[in-house]
Amino acid sequence: MPLSRREFITTSFAIAMAGLTRDISSNAGTLVPNLATNGSDTKYRLLVDRRDIEVNGRSANAYSLAQADGTRGVFLNPGESFSVALINGLNEPTIVHWHGQTPPSNQDGVDQFGIAALGSGEQRIYNFPARPGTHWMHSHVGFQAQDLLAAPLIVRTNDEVRSDTQEVTVFLEDFLFRDPNAVMASLQELNQSGQSDNASQSAMPGMSEMKPMDMSSQSPNGRMDFNDVNFDAYLANNRTLSDPDIIRVEHGGRVRLRVINGAASTNFHVDLGSLRGTVVAVDGDAVKPLLGSRFGLAMAQRIDIIVELPKGSGVWPIVAVREGERDQTGVILASTGAKVNKLPNKASRSAGPVAFQQEMQLSALTPLADRPVDASHTLMLKGSMHPYSWSINGKQWPERDTVKVRAGQRVAITFHNMTMMSHPMHLHGHHFQVIAFNGKAFPGAMRDTILVPPMTKVTIAFDADNPGQWLLHCHNDYHMAAGMMTDVAYI
Numbered sequence: 263m264p265l266s267r268r269e270f271i272t273t274s275f276a277i278a279m280a281g282l283t284r285d286i287s288s289n290a291g292t293l294v295p296n297l298a299t300n301g302s303d304t305k306y307r308l309l310v311d312r313r314d315i316e317v318n319g320r321s322a323n324a325y326s327l328a329q330a331d332g333t334r335g336v337f338l339n340p341g342e343s344f345s346v347a348l349i350n351g352l353n354e355p356t357i358v359h360w361h362g363q364t365p366p367s368n369q370d371g372v373d374q375f376g377i378a379a380l381g382s383g384e385q386r387i388y389n390f391p392a393r394p395g396t397h398w399m400h401s402h403v404g405f406q407a408q409d410l411l412a413a414p415l416i417v418r419t420n421d422e423v424r425s426d427t428q429e430v431t432v433f434l435e436d437f438l439f440r441d442p443n444a445v446m447a448s449l450q451e452l453n454q455s456g457q458s459d460n461a462s463q464s465a466m467p468g469m470s471e472m473k474p475m476d477m478s479s480q481s482p483n484g485r486m487d488f489n490d491v492n493f494d495a496y497l498a499n500n501r502t503l504s505d506p507d508i509i510r511v512e513h514g515g516r517v518r519l520r521v522i523n524g525a526a527s528t529n530f531h532v533d534l535g536s537l538r539g540t541v542v543a544v545d546g547d548a549v550k551p552l553l554g555s556r557f558g559l560a561m562a563q564r565i566d567i568i569v570e571l572p573k574g575s576g577v578w579p580i581v582a583v584r585e586g587e588r589d590q591t592g593v594i595l596a597s598t599g600a601k602v603n604k605l606p607n608k609a610s611r612s613a614g615p616v617a618f619q620q621e622m623q624l625s626a627l628t629p630l631a632d633r634p635v636d637a638s639h640t641l642m643l644k645g646s647m648h649p650y651s652w653s654i655n656g657k658q659w660p661e662r663d664t665v666k667v668r669a670g671q672r673v674a675i676t677f678h679n680m681t682m683m684s685h686p687m688h689l690h691g692h693h694f695q696v697i698a699f700n701g702k703a704f705p706g707a708m709r710d711t712i713l714v715p716p717m718t719k720v721t722i723a724f725d726a727d728n729p730g731q732w733l734l735h736c737h738n739d740y741h742m743a744a745g746m747m748t749d750v751a752y753i
């Protein structure tokens with residue numbers, strides 16, 4: 263009998279762990295002595311490795327990021343520190359960013375500002391107070407995150423643990439059988455020729471069927487461009503709807519969905535189907551309750567939704583539909599014994615854009631303290647598909663205009679998107695409040711990633727309370743690779 267997908271992963275993990283033991287111990291604690299304790303004191307050990315997976319019946323090899331017992335990612339209880347030994351089991355450098363956490367800058371998990379990536383076999387210790395909420399972790403090296411080097415990072419609060427609520431984590435990803443570096447190269451080739459060949463056509467769906475913008479996009483004559491890359495599959499908890507993650511729930515029960523968009527280049531609409539839900543947090547930060555059944559979720563963002571299940575046996579799919587397309591993925595909530603019918607990998611009709619309207623309905627439960635802004639900055643988001651070029655203020659990383667801040671300042675940044683694509687902008691080391699759209703002020707959510715729609719201006723504010731040097735970039739991995747990144751530096 264062939265190994266199941268799960269057995270495959272476990273087996274490959276066990277083999278890797280066995281092979282690694284000697285290398286790891288020889289390096290333990292020696293390469294980054296400035297990062298706190300030695301490995302034996304850490305509560306969690308996370309191994310970066312490779313694994314065989316099966317996607318829609320076809321085998322593939324991807325990265326994995328898991329604990330020794332196979333748990334993907336880290337789930338912390340209230341008050342627990344983030345105490346993790348990260349082990350590089352690959353034959354190449356890697357480093358993992360703790361997305362949503364606000365550690366000291368030398369533990370942010372990026373290979374920048376004097377911190378090197380982990381070499382093959384290297385172990386590195388991370389230890390800092392954990393920030394509660396639904397977060398995630400992913401490689402910050404090349405296209406490793408596109409090849410599934412990513413996992414959930416959940417920090418529970420006392421209230422969540424005490425409440426009689428089942429927690430369900432839904433980790434969304436887009437997937438390629440192809441090498442993402444080759445996909446990037448074909449996008450850039452198009453850049454050279456300005457004409458699409460077969461290869462680049464397959465990498466660029468939607469170019470021939472661009473759809474009119476909705477009103478929220480604020481561009482009267484423009485046409486927005488949804489997606490750069492045509493993926494082979496969309497995963498929820500590593501599975502497609504052909505073989506979905508079926509989660510047993512109690513009918514009449516209450517479920518907290520922690521949905522994480524870990525996709526490299528896909529915005530989703532999270533659709534609760536027949537259920538209605540209450541959004542209680544975005545990017546791990548509590549918001550005033552917002553009711554609905556369909557919610558936009560940009561790359562790198564998270565959304566926590568409470569659903570009350572109906573009484574009586576039932577099956578409740580939680581689906582994520584790709585922006586601008588019919589592709590969908592998801593998990594199935596099913597009461598014990600309920601028969602689960604397969605859902606198709608395509609929705610019946612295309613999803614529209616992830617509009618800013620929802621963002622303006624979200625409001626932080628604990629906003630920034632009321633005080634004036636000390637320093638305002640504007641960053642121009644520029645670029646195009648033809649040529650394939652993305653930049654901030656016309657500069658491509660490592661060339662950049664650093665945003666200089668002083669500790670203690672209230673800082674505002676306006677992202678002025680001059681392009682026909684939306685950009686999910688992520689600031690490391692801080693959570694900010696969304697405070698204006700096209701110059702119109704509103705008391706928005708606290709976040710670490712904000713989707714800036716085409717041809718609009720979005721303003722965020724944050725308190726400069728975490729000294730160091732921090733990345734600020736578009737979280738579309740292909741845009742970031744093209745150089746759409748700058749930094750925030752404390753002076």
Ligand SMILES: [Cu+2]
Pocket residue numbers: 652684685686736737738741742746
């Ligand atoms: Cu972008």
